[in-house]
Amino acid sequence: MNVKIDLKNIEKKAFSSTYSDGITDILWGILLLGFGTNAIFTRLGIDRPLSLILFAAPVIVLYLLGKKFITSPRMGYVKFGALRKKRRIKVLIIAVILQIIFGVLFWLTITNQVPKEQLTRYFNPVIEFMLIVLSMSIIAYWIDYPTLYFVALAIGLGWPVAEFLDPHTGSVLAGILAFGTSGLAIMIYGLVRFIRFIKLYPKQNISADYEKPE
């Protein structure tokens, strides 16, 4: 029998506790809802890139404010070590590569530089699904954030489902069904975790005397 005292599990649990506020889940849920309702903005005559920016920007601001004013005062401050930093760099590299690939494809489709039919021939939904799900799952593994697996599946399945539903339901309903439902589910899950977090970690009045007795 191998008895190994491995502190990695303690580090992993300490790191995972920083996601326990549910705010990151809410962020992803709202972003998915944004994907799902994007067609509505297009119908209103708002450019797709602009509508995405208008939607994502306030959400990200709210996320940062939530972390700063709600989570940090309750969780406390921690700086994780070299291992976590290395993982973050790897995650950043994958995220940047993904952003470049999808940014280019997105730009090509919305500006009609390359006909959509040609793109789907060379970059069909199956490859899209694998790329999104695989890369986001790797990121989820490295950052120890399980909800990201579900987000990966939601996005990976969302595009082909929306493509399939579009001719039958129209683009607005297709988007809502393909992304909106999963986004709403993840958002509600995040809200539940947030409420639980607030109850579990009330704001503590740390007495200066207790922090370092003389």
Next chain:
Amino acid sequence: MKSRNNIPEIEKVLSANRIIHEPARMVILSLLSVVEEADFLFLINQTGLTQGNLSSHISKLENAGFIDVIKTFRKKRPRTILRLTTEGGKKFRSYLDTMQGFFYNILTG
């Protein structure tokens, strides 16, 4: 303290560092060994200890040279940052190796 049958593993455990060999302090050192630094509030949340209890253990660890306690201010509010010292890290790792060896020998015979 010496065991009658001179089993080396038992000798090592009996002479384990008493500063580390206390449940709350072992938990504190375990947490500090896996992070670069953390503040008082983070440790309270992770360990579940009361403020007074945690403070008392931190004081002992600091006096024994296991941790550094850095008092700073953040927006006029005091904040205490705790870090494992290099020497503290080595002693803690040595303690873990001792305990691991002891349990391994007990279980494998």
